[in-house]
Every structure is written in C-alpha cells, then in structure tokens.
Amino acid sequence: MIPTDEAIAPATALAEVERRLAAFFDDARARSRDRHPRFEELWLATRAAATGGKRLRPRLVVAPYLLLDGAPLPPAIELAVAIELLHTALLLHDDVIDGDVERRGAPNVAGTFERAAVEAGAPRRVAQGWGVSAAILAGDLMLTSALRLVAGLRVDEDRRERIVDLVDESVFRAAAGELADVAYAAGLDTPSASAIRQMMADKTAHYSLELPLRAAAILAGSPEPLGERLGAIGRSLGLVFQMRDDLLGVFGRSEETGKSTVGDLREGKRTLLIAFADGTAEWTAVAADFGNADLDEAGAQRLRDALESSGARDRLEAEMRRECGIAHRLIDEAGLPDRLAHLLATEVDDAAERCA
Secondary structure, eight states: OOOOOSSOOHHHHHHHHHHHHHHHHHHHHHHHTTSOHHHHHHHHHHHHHHSSSOOHHHHHHHHHHHHTTOOOSHHHHHHHHHHHHHHHHHHHHHHHHHTOOEETTEEOHHHHHHHHHHHTTOOHHHHHHHHHHHHHHHHHHHHHHHHHHHHTOSSOHHHHHHHHHHHHHHHHHHHHHHHHHHHHHTTSOOOOHHHHHHHHIIIIIIIIIIHHHHHHHHHTTOOHHHHHHHHHHHHHHHHHHHHHHHHHHHHSOHHHHSSOSSHHHHHTOOOHHHHHHTTOHHHHTTGGGTTOTTOOHHHHHHHHHHHHHTTHHHHHHHHHHHHHHHHHHHHHHTTOOHHHHHHHHHHHHHHHHOOO
C-alpha cells in the first residue's frame, strides 16, 4: 500500500517506486507466458537491465514533488516509474547503436541473447543478429510502456497533457542528440565544442534531469516559472553529469564504473574532451588510433596520455567546475524551498565527484 501520511519521506516514496517497478515486470512476465516461450526470456532480460543503477530520475521526481508539497503520492510514483522505463528504453537502444553487449559489467539484453544463441550452437553472425533484435524489441516495449503510464496519469487533463508533451519533447530531443552523436563518431561532421554541448543537452540532459524536475513541478501544481527554473537547473546538472561521464569513460576505473575505459576511444566518440584536444601537437601525433575498432589497452593508454599532456583533461575538468558554478547559481536564484535547494545542490556536487 502507498503511504497516506501527510509527511512522507522521499526514501519511503522511492521504496514504493521499486515495488511498483517490480509489479510492472511481474505483470508483464505473466502476460508473456501466453506467447512464444522466448518472450518470457526477453522480459526477464529486460527486467535485469532495469534493475540496479542510481535511480537518479525517480529520485528527481518524487523528492521535488514532495518538497513542493505535492499530493497525493500515487501519480508521482507512476510518473517516476514511467521515466525510469523511458531511461531503460533509451539505454537499450543506445547499446544497440554503439554495438555494446555489456552494461554495468554484465551482459545487457543484446549480450544475454547473443550468448545464449552461441551456446545453443548458432553461428556468431546469427547470434549477434538475434541479440540485436531482442534488444531493439525490449527497448520498444519499455518506450511504449513508459508512454502508456504517462498518458494514464490520474490527474487533471491539463497537467497530464503538459507532462505528455514534455515526455514527447524528451524523446524527440534524445533522438536528435543520439543521431548527432553517431554522426560525429562516424566522422560525418566535425563538431565544435558548442555543438557537442548541444548534443549532450539533447541526448541526455533533457530526459535525465530536466524532464524529472519539470514534470515534478507540473504534477505538484507549481507555477510555470518555477518549473522553468527547475528545468534550467536540470539542464545544467545534466551537462555536469555528462562531462563527468565522459571523463570516467576514458580515465575511470572499469571495476568502479562497470564500463570499459577503451570503448569510447575505439568508437571514436566525439566528446568535449576530444574537442579540446583537437589541433594540439600531442593529440595529432596519436589521433590515427582514435576510432580504431581494434584499439588495444596499450594504444588506449597512448591516447589517454595525449589527452592529459595536451591539456584537454584539465580543460574539461575546468569546464565541469564552471558548469557546477552555473548550476549552483541557478539553484540559489530559483526561489526554491530550502530542503529542495539543498537536495539539488548536493546532486550537483555528487555528479561532479562521482566515480561511477
């Protein structure tokens, strides 16, 4: 049962989000048993993909909602679940686009199905196609489930329509950002630092941070200007988060991040780190290895060394600190309840300092 006490703690609400997510997957798995037997396997793998993680997005729905005096709780729980399913959908599709078969140090949906097919004796090419097909379908299921939950929120029509429009804008922008990211990695475009920042804002910051904060404000019935200020904070926080992610993707510890520290370099991922290195003598000397699908650890280390000696790492860390300052200023000037301002300021600091 969802608590009905007036003073509900965010931790209690997040526990209810976990319970609702579990119920969602239990129901889907039960329904799947009437279909092809491998469909249940798909739901099991998708559930594993949605398990764990930081639960950043649900946290940035339910805590602001409660701190803005939002009531009742059930619509916020449903919205938090929907945004977490949307996050899962976009990660599943992103892994397909990047050709990744692992996430958080374990096989993702594509990797799980590919491995099972290989163990069953399928040729590698067939197994890879099977894994990709499963991951695409899983992402589609998560996307439509998220949209269905948002469209069914039990609130007045105006708030529901505004949240639906906001989610639609997030998906629209995430697709635009993903396409730009692929174009940059493929060498089809040579982006400026500002273009990369726009890609980051579209691909990740909007759905991950701006969407939860703005949607929480709408759901709580807050004035529109307050929602817009929260959106601006979310965009800035999202940029901090992505800058740190890009640093960890190259200089992090894979045992902490659960991700390879060679993958971005093999892929030729165009981040601010690379934009800041471009044109320097240190980077020019090794740039031929950037985007090499066969890059080994020794080659990756040469690239890392060049990113450090060229000053690119220092520049990105300075840019991240500058963005932290912008986010803190936006929080200070937003006129938020004290507890909400403190929560968001802590999120900014944690985003910049995290190791995973």
